[in-house]
Amino acid sequence: FICGLNVLSRRYASTDGSFHPRRSLLYIPGNDERKIKKASSLNADIVVLDCEDGVALNRKKEAREVISNVLNTTSFGSSEVAVRINSVDAEKLALEDMNTFMQSLTIPTTLLVPKVEHARHLEWINDKIFPVAKTLKPEVKLKLIIFVESALGLLNLREILEAGVDETNLFNLEAVVFGSDDFFANIGATRTHDAKELMFARQSIVIHCKAFGLQAIDMVHIDFKDLDRLKEESIEGARMGFTGKQVIHPNQIDIVNEAFSPSPEKIEWARELVAAFEQQSSEGIGAITFRGQMIDMPLVKQAFNVLTMAKATKSK
Ligand code: 1VU
Numbered sequence: 438f439i440c441g442l443n444v445l446s447r448r449y450a451s452t453d454g455s456f457h458p459r460r461s462l463l464y465i466p467g468n469d470e471r472k473i474k475k476a477s478s479l480n481a482d483i484v485v486l487d488c489e490d491g492v493a494l495n496r497k498k499e500a501r502e503v504i505s506n507v508l509n510t511t512s513f514g515s516s517e518v519a520v521r522i523n524s525v526d527a528e529k530l531a532l533e534d535m536n537t538f539m540q541s542l543t544i545p546t547t548l549l550v551p552k553v554e555h556a557r558h559l560e561w562i563n564d565k566i567f568p569v570a571k572t573l574k575p576e577v578k579l580k581l582i583i584f585v586e587s588a589l590g591l592l593n594l595r596e597i598l599e600a601g602v603d604e605t606n607l608f609n610l611e612a613v614v615f616g617s618d619d620f621f622a623n624i625g626a627t628r629t630h631d632a633k634e635l636m637f638a639r640q641s642i643v644i645h646c647k648a649f650g651l652q653a654i655d656m657v658h659i660d661f662k663d664l665d666r667l668k669e670e671s672i673e674g675a676r677m678g679f680t681g682k683q684v685i686h687p688n689q690i691d692i693v694n695e696a697f698s699p700s701p702e703k704i705e706w707a708r709e710l711v712a713a714f715e716q717q718s719s720e721g722i723g724a725i726t727f728r729g730q731m732i733d734m735p736l737v738k739q740a741f742n743v744l745t746m747a748k749a750t751k752s753k
Contacts, residue, residue, distance in 0.1 A: 457517055458749045459483045459612060459681040460697035461690045462654055466491035467500030473507050481690050483517040488534050489524065489551050497530060501537040508543040515753055519547035525558045535566050539573040547580040551616065554590040556600040567607035581608040586616030587623040591638055598649040610651065614683060615642050617656030643678040657683035664692060671696030698750050699743045707740035
């Protein structure tokens with residue numbers, strides 16, 4: 438049993454061994470200081486200061502300066518603070534982003550890298566982007582979150598993640614984000630209300646992430662005034678196995694946090710199941726029943742995941 442728990446505690450773990458829930462991942466354009474400052478009073482699990490799609494080409498420099506300044510002067514409470522740099526394809530911009538942030542007094546602990554399509558992109562990130570961090574801040578091992586936003590990225594995801602979780606990397610890969618809008622454009626799909634045209638891609642991302650012990654972050658709901666659909670889509674994503682969802686507006690945060698948090702009933706179920714499992718296995722009983730059902734290890738693991746998430750989000 439203990440062995441099982443050790444396996445579980447490695448899943449989704451951070452560099453420091455702790456678990457960071459990322460139920461809601463809030464984007465803020467990096468050059469919009471007003472919105473960035475507002476984020477410190479919001480309840481997002483992770484705040485993403487964006488240098489990529491949320492910022493026009495002629496505003497990139499300004500965005501870097503605003504972000505560096507804000508990192509040094511603003512507290513974001515219990516929210517994790519991350520920066521989305523430009524993509525591997527925009528090599529020069531990505532390196533300029535990284536050089537600026539690593540010279541800040543306070544550096545972001547988590548980097549988001551968009552549009553990853555090949556395992557060699559991960560190698561480039563490790564060889565070109567992270568050495569900047571290693572040189573300038575040798576004491577910190579940064580966390581990495583990557584985006585899948587194209588057919589090629591999805592097809593190559595297994596090799597990408599194999600390269601990503603290599604322990605010799607300079608970063609700790611923790612999550613994959615589904616970049617649904619670029620994905621739509623890339624495959625030439627037409628968006629429908631219930632997004633059924635994305636179902637295969639979403640399931641595929643969940644499965645790849647789970648196979649490598651990573652968090653899976655679901656698509657963004659861009660119609661930010663339609664909160665009813667956001668709720669449905671968030672519940673659906675959580676049921677599919679996603680661990681969080683991207684958001685673009687403060688009004689989306691609470692709905693998403695709730696959908697990706699275990700309910701009180703689920704927590705009670707998990708507590709009782711783990712207790713029953715521990716007691717009955719200590720008595721040497723092989724076939725274990727709980728509430729009339731047979732318990733096996735996958736169910737115990739599920740229960741343990743529920744308790745881990747409940748503990749991590751308790752104070753939020
Ligand atoms: O009441 P206040 O004036 O103090 O605040 C406004 C507004 O500033 C604030 N707010 C935000 N604060 C932090 N982070 C945000 N993302 C954010 N969005 C808004 O909330 C108060 C109410 O805002 P509002 O309802 O008047 O909305 P706005 O017209 O100000 O803004 C709407 C947009 C959509 C422009 C805004 O929410 C936004 O910029 N969102 C992020 C967009 C983005 O980053 N897109 C790229 C990433 S998503 C992606 O790549 C996949 C498609």
